[in-house]
Every structure is written in C-alpha cells, then in structure tokens.
Amino acid sequence: MKFVSNAGQERVIDLLRPGLMPGHRLDIVSPVYSLFAYAEIQSDTSHLAHTLTPPEAADLALLGSPADRAARNRLQVPWLARQFAHWIDTKAEVRRAKGAIPQGAMVMRDSLNQPLQAVLGSFGCSTDGLGITPGNPLSLIQAAENPAETQMLSQWFDQQWSNLQAQPDAKAVLVAQLNELAAHRDPTGIYALILYSLFANSGDGMDEDRIVKSATGIRNTVVWKKLYRFQRDGVVGALDKLDRFGGCIIADSVGLGKTFEALAIIKYHELRNDRVLVLAPKRLRDNWTIYKSNDKRNVLAADRLNYDVLNRTDLSRDDGASGDIDLAHVNWGNYDLVVIDESHNFRNKKSPRQGNETRYDRRHVSLSQIPLDCCRLHRHCGGQV
Known part of the structure; x- marks a missing residue:
C-alpha cells in the first residue's frame, strides 16, 4: 500500500480517471x-456503479462544502442534479449502511469485474476527497500498489x-433528493430565501440599546416620539449602517415616512454636535427648510433642527x-453627515474619476423610493457608499 497525499499530481481523482470508461x-x-x-x-457516465451510502437521515452534503463556493456560483446545480439523478437511476445500484460510515473507499473494476485500482482512507465522494479542492492535511489515504492489494x-x-x-427504496430516496435540487424554483421564493439568509442572524446587530446612544437624549425628542415602530427600526438600522459602513440607503415606498426617518437621523447627529447638510431637488427644498424654521407649520419646532439645505445642483x-x-x-469639508433626497436621480458633476473634488465624500443617508435604481448612487459617489 502507498500513501496518497491527495494534492498536486497525487490525487484520488488521478488514480480513478484511467478506469472511467464504458463497461x-x-x-x-x-x-x-x-x-x-x-x-x-462524469466524463464518461456509461460506467456502472455500486454505491454504499449512510443511513437515510444522514446529510449527504450534495451541495458540497465552503470550498465549493466557486462551483456553486456557476449556477449549474439543477443541471448537475439532473445528470447525477439520471446516472444513479440507470447505472447504479444503491444500498444504505446500517450506521455511520467512518471512512471512504473506491474500487475501480473492469468489464470482467476484475479490480483495477482501489483507494481507502479518510476521504469521501467530495471535491476535497478527490483532491480537487484543498482538504484536511491530516487525512490518511492509501492506494493499492499491486494486484494482490487491489484484490484484498x-x-x-x-x-x-x-x-x-x-434495498430498492435506497435508490429512490437518493434520486428524489437529487430531483428536489433539480426542480424549477419560483423567483419569488428564491428572493425570499436570499433575504432570509442575509438577515436571519441579524437580530443582535439591530439591538436598539446598543446602537442608539441614550446619552444623546434622542428618545426625548419630538421627532423620535412621532415615529412608528417600523420607522424606528429603519432609523436604528440606518444608524448601524452609518457606523459600520459610512453610508446607507432608505428605500421605503412613497408615504412610509422616509423624510421623518431622515430627520430623526439628523437630530441624532446634531445631538452629537455633528454638522449636517441636506441635498434636495429644488422643487422639494421647502419640504426640508420648513422643519428648521420658526414657523407655526413646523411640528418639530421644539427640536430646533439646525441643518443646512442646498439644492443638488449647487x-x-x-x-x-x-x-x-x-x-x-x-466650508464643504466641515459637514459630518450628508442626506441626499431623491437619490436615484442624483448626479455628481465633479467626479473623483475626473480628478476633481467630491464635495459629499462624507457619511451619507440616501433617500429613494426606487430601491433598484439606488445602485447608481454607488457609481456617482465614486464608490463611497
């Protein structure tokens, strides 16, 4: 027997490939x-197979390991699952072990059922087990060196x-698992799963007591008390993104209170002695100046907001x-936070890509009712958001 390092030119897959042929x-x-x-x-799936799998409840890791991320990103999983299922269904016989399988083994036989090559050790039918991706260097894998060892x-x-x-049902169960991976997925369902994967474990990151500094007194302000619960969640999330990434996009639909959420964020920064600039379309300028003026229509007058408002063209x-x-x-450099209204239509005519000054290279809060168009903001900000 010889040891197989499963790396370089001495991999399990290299020992198997010469025997992968019809019959x-x-x-x-x-x-x-x-x-x-x-x-x-699968270069030649006309060869036959006997496969011994773990018990039914075991995880077969059909989607591979973290090392297979690049392969998963090729988006070939449904196609591979269909091919694999067809091969198992037409060419393979499957039986399940009664208990866990502690080690792997592969035996290649010719058309007369004579063994050609045999490999045994700490590996499995995975990319790291075959040596395609890096595996555990402590894995002990041995290969037969002569016909007697191969026969043994x-x-x-x-x-x-x-x-x-x-076990006729063993093959049916495996094929059913593969067909499940090969099945067509509704785009809405995929989107929901993506959102769940991104935010399922974000509960700790949205801890209001941790993110919102109580010493600022923001919870005693008029604007904070006027927010609905879902708006406060948006403000807390925005403050968290500002601290961690230096920017965020509030992309709620029309009528859900993006302006008041932004005003709460502005007041929070003002309580920390930060200077804030609001960039708005000229037609919407009065929507912002009203909340910083001594005006009877200003429902937030008690908060004494003191931000600057400029037109975006300025x-x-x-x-x-x-x-x-x-x-x-x-003094453009003296602003600590920039709030950009209607950001999906925003353009910076002095782009850093042209070697000029970017006057809003600061922490950003961008307001937009068109979430998908907000990716434009990243380009126009020179990658700052």
Missing part, C-alpha cells in the same frame, strides 16, 4: 456525495456489500446664493 464499474463507500465530485467523474480491498468492499440486502457651483447661503463661503 467498467466504480464501487463507492462514502459518507458524502457531492454534485461537484460527480462533475469530476475489493474483497473487503464485496463483503460489506453482501452483508446488506437489496454642488457644481462655486459662487452665488442658494436660499440664504452664500456658496462662495461654504
């Missing part, structure tokens, strides 16, 4: 059966196989007046 048979004992391992041995290992497999009675101007602000004397 030959591959006997497999493995605790796992990865689709991507099958992809490596093949007899060991035959004994394990014969100890188990024929970014490309070096002088002149914008409301009561003289643009020639604006």
Whole structure:
C-alpha cells in the first residue's frame, strides 16, 4: 500500500480517471456525495456503479462544502442534479449502511469485474476527497500498489456489500433528493430565501440599546416620539449602517415616512454636535427648510433642527446664493453627515474619476423610493457608499 497525499499530481481523482470508461464499474463507500465530485467523474457516465451510502437521515452534503463556493456560483446545480439523478437511476445500484460510515473507499473494476485500482482512507465522494479542492492535511489515504492489494480491498468492499440486502427504496430516496435540487424554483421564493439568509442572524446587530446612544437624549425628542415602530427600526438600522459602513440607503415606498426617518437621523447627529447638510431637488427644498424654521407649520419646532439645505445642483457651483447661503463661503469639508433626497436621480458633476473634488465624500443617508435604481448612487459617489 502507498500513501496518497491527495494534492498536486497525487490525487484520488488521478488514480480513478484511467478506469472511467464504458463497461467498467466504480464501487463507492462514502459518507458524502457531492454534485461537484460527480462533475469530476462524469466524463464518461456509461460506467456502472455500486454505491454504499449512510443511513437515510444522514446529510449527504450534495451541495458540497465552503470550498465549493466557486462551483456553486456557476449556477449549474439543477443541471448537475439532473445528470447525477439520471446516472444513479440507470447505472447504479444503491444500498444504505446500517450506521455511520467512518471512512471512504473506491474500487475501480473492469468489464470482467476484475479490480483495477482501489483507494481507502479518510476521504469521501467530495471535491476535497478527490483532491480537487484543498482538504484536511491530516487525512490518511492509501492506494493499492499491486494486484494482490487491489484484490484484498475489493474483497473487503464485496463483503460489506453482501452483508446488506437489496434495498430498492435506497435508490429512490437518493434520486428524489437529487430531483428536489433539480426542480424549477419560483423567483419569488428564491428572493425570499436570499433575504432570509442575509438577515436571519441579524437580530443582535439591530439591538436598539446598543446602537442608539441614550446619552444623546434622542428618545426625548419630538421627532423620535412621532415615529412608528417600523420607522424606528429603519432609523436604528440606518444608524448601524452609518457606523459600520459610512453610508446607507432608505428605500421605503412613497408615504412610509422616509423624510421623518431622515430627520430623526439628523437630530441624532446634531445631538452629537455633528454638522449636517441636506441635498434636495429644488422643487422639494421647502419640504426640508420648513422643519428648521420658526414657523407655526413646523411640528418639530421644539427640536430646533439646525441643518443646512442646498439644492443638488449647487454642488457644481462655486459662487452665488442658494436660499440664504452664500456658496462662495461654504466650508464643504466641515459637514459630518450628508442626506441626499431623491437619490436615484442624483448626479455628481465633479467626479473623483475626473480628478476633481467630491464635495459629499462624507457619511451619507440616501433617500429613494426606487430601491433598484439606488445602485447608481454607488457609481456617482465614486464608490463611497
């Protein structure tokens, strides 16, 4: 017997490939059966197979391991699952072990049922087990070096196989698992699963007591008390993203209170002695100035908001007046937070890609009712959000 390092030119797959041809048979004992391992041995699926699998409740790791992320990203899982299921259904016989499978084995036989090659050790029918991706360097894998050793290992497999009675349902269960992976998925269901995977474990990250600093007094402000619960959740999430990433997008639909959420974020920063700039379309400027003015219509007058409001087109101007602000004397670098209204239509005419100044290279809160179009903001901000 010889040791197999399962790396470089000495891999399990390299020992098996010469025997993968029509009429030959591959006997497999493995605790796992990865689709991507099958992809490596499918060059000629006319060969037969005897497969010994773990008990029905065991996880076969059909989708591989973290090392198979690149393979999964090729989006070939349904196709591979169909091919694998067809091969198992037409070419393979399947039996289930009575208990866990502690080690793997593969025996290659010719058309006369004579063993050609045998491998035994700490590996499985997976990409790391075949040596395609890096595996555990402590894995001990041995291969037969002569016909006598090959015969001995093949007899060991035959004994394990014969100890188990024929199990017609074993193949049906495996094929059903593969067909489930091959089934067409509704796009809405896929989107829901993506959202669940992204946010299922985010509960700790949205701890209001941890994110919102009580010393600021934000919970005693008028604007905070006017927020509905779902709006407060949005504000807390935005503050968390600002601290962690330096920017966020609030993309609620029309009428859900994006402006009041932004005003709460602004007040939070003002309580920390930060200076805030709001960039708004000229037609919406009054929607923002009303909340910082001594006006009877200002329901937030008690909060004494004190942010600056400029038109979005003012970014490309070096002088002149914008409301009561003289643009020639604006200290652009003194703003700690920039709030951009209607950000999906926003353009920065002085782009860093052109070697010019970016006047809003600060922490950003972007408001948009068109979430998918907000990706434009990343480009126009020079990748800052």
